[in-house]
Amino acid sequence: MNDASLPTSPSARRPVWTSVLWAILAVGLVLGGAWAYARIKSPYPFYGTVFNVETTSPGLTGTGEDGQPFALSALRGQTVAVFFGFLHCPNICPTTLAALEQVRQTLPEKDRAKFRTVLVTLDPARDDVDKLREYVRFFSPSAKGVFIPEPALADTAAAWGVGYQKSDVKNAATYQVDHTTGVYLVDREGRRRVVWDSTQLTRVDRVAADVREVMR
Template structure:
């Protein structure tokens, strides 16, 4: 064996050792990620779970029946909260329809304990009466909530929700861009999980999350 052949003989072993170390590091990282996920979401919920005891920020305004309404009034029930508006072309009606499909999969005893709550991000145009007709079209138990603009901004920020008015053509002609997540609040008033809009077509998985939170 010549001195020139030694590096060539060692090169494969060095490369294999580096690959092995890289794979071990990747496996360790995946294990830590899985462990963190299980600690954060021990119940295996589909949506993104909140840490235990995460109290839902307050929501208060005028209900779809024209009377004062607050999220706290639903204590003892499980509430799916989302922010939207009546002129929403697709996301809001799709969300309400998806939540009603979820409600229909629940045992009859639990259906009355599950409420969809639409908080309008367009209080300048959406009236309580219009909200009532809109949400009840999708579900007899759905509710609507109107909060004046200034406290609405504060409430939305507390929930991590953003919205903005765009394409303004007149005082009553504009679009509203908004966050599309759905937040599940348990009967104790804690935020338990948030679903991304793209997950709402997974009816059985969403319903499983609801049943788990209701336990």
Template sequence: MTRIQKTVFILVALVALVIGLTVYKVLNTGQQLDTADLLDAGIVILPQGRDVPDLTLTNQDGEAVSMEQLEGRWNLLFFGYTFCPDICPATLAELRQLRGKLPEDINQRLQPVLVSVDPERDTPEQLKKYLDYFGAGFIGLTGPLNDIQTLANAVGVPFIPADTSKENYTVDHGGNLALIGPDGRLRGFVRGPLRTEKLAEQLPVLIRSEG
């Protein structure tokens, strides 16, 4: 092989490499996670996933639902209650708005879940009536207070149980959502209040990054 042939061969190989890298980048657009962009959207990803206790609660249809049954989809766990005067209706409205901005394939893989921190009043019937108002395909879960508190503590979204002996009591809780992966493990958090525009951009990136 002459020097000219070697030079041409090397140039062709470099061009092929550049084209290959460009095609790879194009094909994977939207698949590469950028921590800064995720954080800007309010998404905090843990370095390692954490196990979630496999408790069984009751959904808004009166059916038993274990945490294991939530596997296979991404789940956004919001710990709130139907008699909440502020954070809860605002967050659920934001979640409804977010679902309206997400592509259908992402909505199929992402399940918002309201876990009641007020099981004293949040019966399945009450949860169903409340969630139907938002009409966004949410799941509601209620059950024994101890189980709910165990779950909330395990996923890093604790709350302070209310004194239910008081009339019109409220429950102290936060606005962050626990992000549970399709493997059933805690993968991170979404900070409240929700930044729906940026979440609509970054959640598909996160979800599609895992195939």
């Protein structure tokens, strides 16, 4: 008799279903473990995009708005919001700096001196140190401006993942600068922790919550 013609008994099918059930259980355990691990590694649900906590921020050196040499590493011990923009920016740059000052004002008074905004100009041809100082101080007494000449600026921007280029050029002194609008939050140990797009800064409460978490 041909064994293939025989009906399959329930007992013969049971191992298949058992294997399926075990597979489902295994997948559930793996997914549950992955979720738990993620919660342990980053229990706080950041509003911005999170960097690997072990990643040190790229270097950032130039001339500060006070005319003195500037190095981001000198701000270790403070939490710093780094933004790349330019002074002739019609909307994104001023609203970003205003929002970051609002964030600073929402912090407990004891923490406000530990949070600082740094604006790196992407337009060194027009934005000199004196103009930088006047611009950043308009938004916050604690804000820093950084001037970096080309080609060092291009290298610095690339290291931070910032793109920029001139646009709508009318002449040598009249143009716009298209640029990446991310704001990078650097913790007191010099590590990039979070990046927000400028569109997220309208939620000052959520940005401030991210800052408070990083400052803990």
